Amino acid sequence: MIEMQDIWKTYADGTTALQGVNVVIDRNEFVYIVGPSGAGKSTFMKLIYREEVPTKGQISVNGFNIGKLKHRKIPYVRRNIGVIFQDYKLLPKLSAFDNVAFAMEVIETPRRLIRRRTMEVLELVGLKHKASSLPAQLSGGEQQRVAIARAIVNNPAVIVADEPTGNLDPETSWGIMNLLEEINFRGTTIVMATHNKEIVNTLRKRVIAIERGSIVRDQQRGEYGYEI
């Protein structure tokens, strides 16, 4: 599903974020990416949804060699990848419904289908009753649920979640994790960067630890492994 071969990333300001990363993530895996701040986790995530391009090396996602992708092809690759962020990144002037529907409008889905499918995923994330609320009217956990609904509405092959529980209290975080597990259970690959030790140690998955731009540990059913 995701394959990185000898990935190097140096930013324009000279900082090297990744040095020689090799990794294979299979279909339907659930992977935690852990490591200290500034170790390269975010860059790792950004490479997957093509926000950044590797300086060197090959990366393919869902069969696309996305390192060599032409600019105008990027949108089409992104449609196969659902992204979830710590700060939700919802469109502030659109209702929960419209935020989710937007992802479907982008791929030119007929309106009637958009309506049905959007309500379906809002129900899945437990927010059907808040469909017409604006992001500002929703709690953090609810906003993240809308973001998750948007990420999954087009049935992507991969979900990339960059600290999805970073801004949420423990109880809400568990709600989000249950949702992600459910989505993973239905067949979607999930790559999640996190600092949440409790979640990683409780909900055991494959753990990839990145330090100073390199993978230092890759463990099935691993532990968080850092003191907070």
Place this chain on the structure above:
Amino acid sequence: MAMKFSTLLRHFREGVKNVGRNGWMTFASMSSIAVSLFILGVFMLLALNVNKLADQLDSQVQINVYLQLDIEKGKAEEIERTIKRIPEVKSVTYIPKAEGLQRFRDSMGEEGKEALDGYENENNPLPDAFEVEAFDPQNIAYVAKQISAINLNDPSAPIDKVKYGKDAIEKLFSITNAVRNIGFFIVIGLAIMAMFLISTTIKITILARRREISIMKLVGATNSFIRWPFFIEGAIIGFGGSFISSALLLYGYSQLVRTTSTTVGLYMLEFSSLDEVRTLVGGTIIILGTLLGVWGSTISVRRYLKV
């Protein structure tokens, strides 16, 4: 990749909705378009009317050629032919002394009529005269000189005076020319200023929406998908702003014409007609405004579409 019609409809819906969603920003952009185009429109009206005024004054410009009192009819006809041969001359009208007197009398009004009694026929103190018009009023001084030169080739010096209000006309021309040229540059300058003002306002409104654009891209929206609603929003804002300013301009102008046309009419002058102004100024401003709105939003969105 061809766009579905339903997607195009979606972009229109979205563009219209955005106008409402971004209430204050819409207001700011629309006002900046309305205000700058209003100023531009005022100058356009000014330039248009100065032009019209200059044209009207131009057509009133003529040369009066007075002959010697004792001139013979044949000689006068010969002079008329000579003047007509000057290529710049458009028309020559012969005013015999009797008609000259009649005109003079008419211009005196009721009271003056009696004062001029007894000056008819042999007692007429006025000379025969010609009224000469040039094709281009700007050549009037040159034509006058050519007419004066007839005396040089004729020992009898049949022409007494050539008059054309030299100083007044030259001054008038220098003024109308200056106003035309300056007006042109002011209009161009204002148009550029309006472009800057509008693009700056739109840039600011779009800067505020940079985050939105980046989110849209993350969800996999193509550039054109993002651009279309902005394009339509820009057109609506541009049209709305310019419609407001042209409505105000035309209303103000019609009021001005209504209240002052009688005064201006006394001087045998008239304003540019409302119909003329409506298409020329109103039409230009609305087209310009709509284009500016579209241009501003397209340019500004493009900056944030990379990556």
